[in-house]
Amino acid sequence: MGYQKALKFLFLSLIYCSSSFCENVISPNEILSKLQAVLKNQQSDYFEKTVKRMGNRKISLEAFISMEADWNILKRISQKVSDFPIWALPNINNRGSGETFYIQITGMKADPFNPNNIDLQLVLALPALKIPIGRTFHFDFPPTEDKNIFSMKITTLQAEDSPVENLSGYFHFFRNPQNPNRIWVYLDISVILTHWLVYESLPERLLSRESGERIRILIENYQSFENTKR
Numbered sequence: 630m631g632y633q634k635a636l637k638f639l640f641l642s643l644i645y646c647s648s649s650f651c652e653n654v655i656s657p658n659e660i661l662s663k664l665q666a667v668l669k670n671q672q673s674d675y676f677e678k679t680v681k682r683m684g685n686r687k688i689s690l691e692a693f694i695s696m697e698a699d700w701n702i703l704k705r706i707s708q709k710v711s712d713f714p715i716w717a718l719p720n721i722n723n724r725g726s727g728e729t730f731y732i733q734i735t736g737m738k739a740d741p742f743n744p745n746n747i748d749l750q751l752v753l754a755l756p757a758l759k760i761p762i763g764r765t766f767h768f769d770f771p772p773t774e775d776k777n778i779f780s781m782k783i784t785t786l787q788a789e790d791s792p793v794e795n796l797s798g799y800f801h802f803f804r805n806p807q808n809p810n811r812i813w814v815y816l817d818i819s820v821i822l823t824h825w826l827v828y829e830s831l832p833e834r835l836l837s838r839e840s841g842e843r844i845r846i847l848i849e850n851y852q853s854f855e856n857t858k859r
Contacts, residue, residue: 657778660801664813667693672808676844678816680836686794686828687821690840694814696848700804702858703812704779706851707802710768711739713747716854717847724842731755732839740765746786753792755830762792777804783818794823 667677678692706712714737721734736750751762769782779802785795798818805811822828 657773657775657801657803660815661803661813664693664803664815668695668813669807671695672811673697674848676841676848678837678841678844680833680840682828682831682833682836683819685821686823686825687819688828688831688836690798690816690818690820690836692814692816692840692844694816694844694848695805696812696814697810697852698812698855699859700777700809700812702855703802706855706858707779707781707800708770710745710747714738716850719850719853720846721843721850723846725845729754730839730842731835735761743767745769753827753830758827758830760792760827764788764791764793764796766796777806778802792823792827794821796820 668675674696676692676694676696678690681689683689706716718734718737722730724730731754733752733754734749735752736748738748740746740748745768747766747768749764749766753760753762765786765788767784767786769784771780771782773780781800781802782797783799784797785793796818798816801815801817803813803815805813822831
């Protein structure tokens with residue numbers, strides 16, 4: 630039985646390892662401990678996020694989210710990737726302050742030939758730069774043994790001449806053990822940009838501000854869409 634346990638651990642490790650971005654394998658229990666440390670006293674929608682420029686054109690985003698949601702509906706909505714543009718796009722570029730996003734989402738559509746692919750169009754609109762970015766994102770749903778854990782893996786398909794060389798990461802969803810109507814989410818995304826010029830044009834402060842606004846909008850959009858499915 631020892632070898633079976635070893636193979637099982639290896640299999641789960643590969644599931645939670647994000648291809649070329651895998652540096653440290655984090656188990657679901659470790660993630661839950663991190664979430665509890667940040668979110669245990671939060672009784673309303675709340676998130677914390679950290680954006681870091683890691684060098685070598687790499688940017689990382691880590692976020693801890695607590696949101697009101699129905700666990701079973703969330704799993705159904707999250708696994709229907711082709712519906713993402715329906716609920717994610719409303720107000721996606723509308724900052725609460727009335728200011729303009731430097732990173733604007735100009736289009737999002739489902740791939741008619743692969744229901745787990747989304748084509749996303751962005752424009753990086755900096756004072757001295759205006760760069761279109763188009764990539765196709767693929768979503769996988771690794772199996773988990775715990776019915777109170779749900780994961781979604783994101784990767785980019787190969788593309789030529791894109792300012793984004795690669796993107797990979799996870800959404801890990803956990804049913805809050807103290808409140809069944811509240812979901813905890815751990816987001817871990819890594820991006821490698823193609824050009825140093827683009828990388829140097831994106832300071833951490835700008836990325837942190839814009840990612841925070843987008844997380845807020847997506848939470849609100851999701852909750853509005855979930856209400857239509859109840």
